[in-house]
Amino acid sequence: MNHTIQSDQELVAKLQTGQKSAFEEIYKKYWRKLYNIAFHQTGKKEEAEELVQDLFVGIWQRRETAQIKHLDLYLTLSIKNKIYDFIKSQISYRKYQEYIILKEVDLHFETDSIVNYLELTAAVEKVLSLLPEKSAQAFRMSRFEDFPVKKIAEEMALSEKAVEYHITKSLRFIKENLKTYYSAN
Template sequence: MIFKQLDDERLVGLLRDGQMAAFEEIYRRYWYKLYCIAYHQTGIREDAEELVQEVFLKLWSRRSEVLIRHLGMYLTIAVKNQVYDYIKSQISYRKYQEYLIFQEIHQNHNTDEIINFTDLTEAVEKVLNQLPEKSAEVFKRSRFENQSVREIAKGLNLSEKAVEYHITKSLRFLKDNLKEYHSDN
């Protein structure tokens, strides 16, 4: 049977019957479209690929129990839901990290240290505001959003060397302008 010539409705029927070749044809037809949706939302190639793979794994594992009338719409909604869950988990993870940091600060530091940390945070913000806009943006993405040099370069349409230059320049500027907060221990 030539699966490329079958319409989506027939492929779904064969998929329900456990036909691996039907699944493979669905994968070939829709993988790139779903990948583009996921990548547009996440901006990270590897994460987008994993989200699409998860959609297809679920499709295969639930093939006999799910009623699919419009395959393209079903898969599009499935990948959007997968992206939504991913983003929600990323937000929850970041909030959890912030909570742990906050707890650590309150449990292990006295009031003077907390005030000093607050002062330092404000001083860092002031110094960052003195940097050229591009350098500040690169630095924030690198240090506060934990983006890789490659991700920053792609997101800001810069070369990786330019990103490294901005990070080095920012670190040097911060070091020079925050000397009073530097300790030797």
């Protein structure tokens, strides 16, 4: 049968009764138009072909229940809906991929930060163990416990100037001895 002879209404009526020839006629008549719409929207040959194929598979599967009054309009709207759903799923998939990648980066960054922090803490403690006891204690109270100089002086029974001296001495010593740590990281 030639598609120019049969009207769309006749093709739909025959399709609904399960006539494969009517389906093939509809396919031949509208495939190129639907493909062009899909290709224009997706920009990819394979995706456009797959969308049109899915549309025709759906039409065949719903041939007995589909309410098709204007075949051309029905097919055009159907392909546009398929394209819309496809693009929406692609956006969701990309967002999901970005989320996974960002979580991996974040997890890697957090792990690196924790490892670096632990390594730095161990290096500082090692250097502090090389200092005289009063200097190390003054430094710990100042930097780790946030004690003011006056409070440290009272606790250690030292003058404020002596505490400042111990802290300054500790900072210089730590800085000098952690150069190897910074050059390794």
